[in-house]
Amino acid sequence: MLEDLVDKISGKLISQLVIKDDLDTVYKRRPHSCPHCHSSEIVGIEVMGSFEDILLWECESCEDYFLKFDKVYTEKELQCAKGYWTNINDWGYCPKSQYN
Numbered sequence: 129m130l131e132d133l134v135d136k137i138s139g140k141l142i143s144q145l146v147i148k149d150d151l152d153t154v155y156k157r158r159p160h161s162c163p164h165c166h167s168s169e170i171v172g173i174e175v176m177g178s179f180e181d182i183l184l185w186e187c188e189s190c191e192d193y194f195l196k197f198d199k200v201y202t203e204k205e206l207q208c209a210k211g212y213w214t215n216i217n218d219w220g221y222c223p224k225s226q227y228n
């Protein structure tokens with residue numbers, strides 16, 4: 129999961145998340161389909177402790193991540209999130225059918 133990577137990986141976080149070939153491709157708006165598996169199940173990912181909006185796109189089918197901003201900005205925001213911690217047990221249960 130993204131939260132685990134941000135918490136545990138040191139060094140360049142962005143290169144651990146986004147496939148290297150995609151690091152120069154920025155999708156300012158949600159891609160209509162995944163460049164890899166062509167699924168239309170693309171969601172925005174917000175990262176606690178970083179930019180207070182969608183920072184990355186994720187394909188829910190193949191779980192690849194894609195950039196919304198350039199790699200330098202995204203890396204800076206991910207590094208800002210490294211000091212944050214949360215307890216998943218405090219989040220409460222939300223059935224997937226109620227996701228928005």
Ligand SMILES: [Zn+2]
Pocket residue numbers: 162163164165166167187188189190191192
């Ligand atoms: Zn995909």
